[in-house]
Every structure is written in structure tokens, then in C-alpha cells.
Amino acid sequence: MSILVYIEHAEGKVKKTSLEAVSFANKLAAQTGEGDVIAVALGTVDSAELASVGKAGAAKVLHADDSRLTDGVIQAHASAVAQAFTGIGTKTLVLAKSSLGDAVAARLAIKLNAGLVSNVVELPNTSNGYVVKRSIYTGKAFAETTITTDNKILAIKKNAVDLKTDGGDAIVEKLSVNLSDSDFASKIITTERATGEILLPEADIVVSGGRGLKGPENWGMIEDLAKTLGAATGCSKPVSDIGWRPHHEHVGQTGVKV
Template structure:
């Protein structure tokens, strides 16, 4: 099966979640006999996009129309549908995200495709095409058979192991045709938190709860995150109290994350918070209450004062 991978880029560089999408696409293509083409939209440097080859893409179609520099699910879906046609792809892979889901949905409706969002494993292609996905916010899984000729899969982080190898993809100019309908909204402004590492892209997350006792006490947590090259997150009460910005809120009604390492500091572990982190490979809980329910979901636990433990962990890391 020929596979098309939708790339998300940040300042022209392929996001980590999209590197995984390429690796996932490459695994599907190699199991079913086919090649992988990646689709990059908006600004992008050819030498950066060629790096898609390291994860298994043979070719990158690059549509550099400046109107595509703004995230726009309508135009992106139009471009994706045209790229599916141009490459004869029958499988489309995207990283699960706000824009990934929106593009997947609109393209699926146009292509009458079978769509699964939240895949956690590679598909089973022996005799059919079925894929396992996360449901009930990570509390369970469902295996779904995808019956339509075109299949669109939005994958969760860690759905596949990524091994970068030597390789370079051929970057080709792609000129999709857009209609007026594709540019219906005007962006009037945006706010972005500077150079901060994005939670969905981060391999390590250090997260704080009410046990941090106030926004002025966040420095030890930030220090540990910096020493680890980690992103910072928080629990719902912390974001509700405005101690930390809303985009840091991890949980059932916030961002769902699946890092390799999640360090929870002063978070008791309400079921709604656990729902947002249960895709993590390794969970560390630091809490002064030995009865905190989070310990039951953790791999490593320290019962202690976060303001004592955090600086010691930071020091231990810096000393290597």
C-alpha cells in the first residue's frame, strides 16, 4: 500500500510527532509493499524536509504557498486530498493533534475514507486492516477494522519506535489548487509562549499540582525541567487557579500527553488527571502524602516534600 504522511512543521522543521508518523507510515508500507510520501505545507527549507528520509519517506511533496503558513484545516485537507490523488495513496498517516484531527476529518469526509483517531499500535494487515486505538481517555483500547478503500489514521505519541537512519527524501514542489472556500477565516492575532517546549512533543514532562502551594513556588520545578530538557505541565486545579497558563493543563479535559517520562510534583492523582497521562512510558510521583492515589499509577515514588526533593534531583542531574 502506498502511504501518504501529513507533516506538521515548526519553523520549517519536522515536528517529533510527525517523525513518528513517518516511521509509522514506513512500517505500514514495508508490511504491505509500498512507498511513503510525505506532504509538507507552508514555509519549509528543502534540506530540513529532506530529513523525512531518515525516518523512511522516499519523497516529500512541498506546497510552499505562503497562505499555508497559517494552520488552516480546510486548505490543508484540500491539499491532502489532492496529494492522495497524485500519489495513489490508500493509507494516510497523521500525528494526533488539533490540526491533525481536523485535517484528517475533512479529508476523510471528502474521500469517504475509514478514519481512526488515536491509534496506539501498528495496524494488523494480515487478511484485513485493523488497528488498535485508545478510548475512554486512555482507560481502555478498541480494535477497529477499517473497511473503506482509503484509510486515514491519526496516531498517538509512542505508537511506534522511531529509529533515525541515514537517508534523504527527494523534495518535490507541489502546487495544489485551492478554492475560495479554503480560506474562509481571517487570523486576527495570536499568542504563543515563546520558545517553550511543546507538551505534546516533549519526551519528558515535569508537572505540578496544588502541592506546589502557589505560582511563586514554581522555580524548583522549572529548574528540574530545564536540567532534563523537559516541558512543564500542571493539574486542572492549578490552571483553574491561574497559577499556570491553561495550555499547560494536562488531564481529561486538558492536554493528553504520552511522554517517555512524566514527573508529577504535588499532584494527588485524581482519575481525571491520570486519564491525561496514562500513555506515559514511565511515571514518577513525588508527594508528601503517602496515601496519594497517584502512587498506584506510578513506576517510581518518593514520599517527601517537593521543595526538598526537586532541588536535589536537579543537582543530581547536573552532576551527571
């Protein structure tokens, strides 16, 4: 029995957080003996890029190459992944915790009658049941949650998993899914993406500043230091609120968690 991983992509590239989810699934498969890791990708993305997911530990990528799925319409993605899940006969779905992943996972938990645990930071303890360790209170504590359902969904916390990079290319296969008009009842009009050389969720180092810099005209020193260190730039909530810096650089409990 395989483990299914729902992967996300943007601008033609599979997201690092999704590769972390694949790496997690690869380790989970080795621990539980559940077989290969199969990823599912939705929307328009190059086959060579999908094949590279094998380096993180996937044996196969199922690709539903439907342009309507590229924008990430939640209902449609949930329907497509549910069909992939039942189609391969798996019991475990792994994905990255993200704005899209959270919404898709919640719907899949209902569709698949699955127990869902989010913010997962470690492989589950299966010595006595199925106990999953997750981060709570914005990273200040941990909780252990037991999943008792046959079907299980694990949403992996960003940067909580070491990325596997020594695998080979994955086999890419076409995935046919049946989607109704109701799956596309919502329409994404526009998307604003965080920009920058290194994004906060994927950064190993962050250089952050606050109102002590006196004004946006002084932010050059933060940007220069971040560039020198190969880091992302961050800011405090007041700085983003008054418009000195964009909101996607706001770090903290009410902003981006790192």
C-alpha cells in the same frame, strides 16, 4: 503503491509528531508491501528541513510552497492533501493526531470516502481484514476498529511510535494544487503557541505540581528540577485555572494528555 503522510511544521521545523507518523508509515509500508512513503508539506518551509524527513523513512516530500497555507487553514489543507492523495494514486494516508490533524483528517474522510481511525497505537492487523488498535477513554483502554473502505486514514497517537532516524535525505518535489477562494473562507488572525524548552506532548519526563506549592512564587523548584532532568513542566487544573501557570501546562483528562 505508496503511503502518503501529511506532515506539520512550526517555526521552520517539522514537528516531532509528524516524524513519528512518517516512521509509522515506513513500518506499515514494509509490512504491507505498499511501496515508498511520500510526505506532503504545505506552506513556507525550507527544502533542507523537508529533506531531513527522509531520516524518519520518507522517500519523497511533495511541497506546496504557498504562503497562504503556512498558517494551517483547515479547509485549504484538506483540499491540498486530497489532491496529493489522488495525484499519487495511494489508498492510505497517515498523519499525527493533533488539533490541526484531527480537523483535516475529518474533512479528508469525507472528500476521499475513507475510513478514519484516530489515536492509533500499533500497526494494523491485516491477517483477517484491516484491524486497527487505538487508545480510548483518555488512554485507560484500547479498542480494535475494522476499516472496510478502500481508502484509509490513520491518525497516530503522540509518542506511540519509535522514531526512525537512520534514513537518508528525501527527495523534495514541488506540488501544484488548485485552491479556490472558498478554501480560504476562514482566516487565522492570531496564533498562541505553547512555549518552553520541552513541550508536554514531546516530553519523555514531566515534572508536575499542584496547589500544594502554595503559590506561583514557589514554582522555581519545579522548573529547576525539570531542567535538571531534561523534563517538561506540568500542573494540575486548579493551578492553571487560578492563573499560577499557563493552561498549556495543564496535564490530565481535560488538559494535555501525556
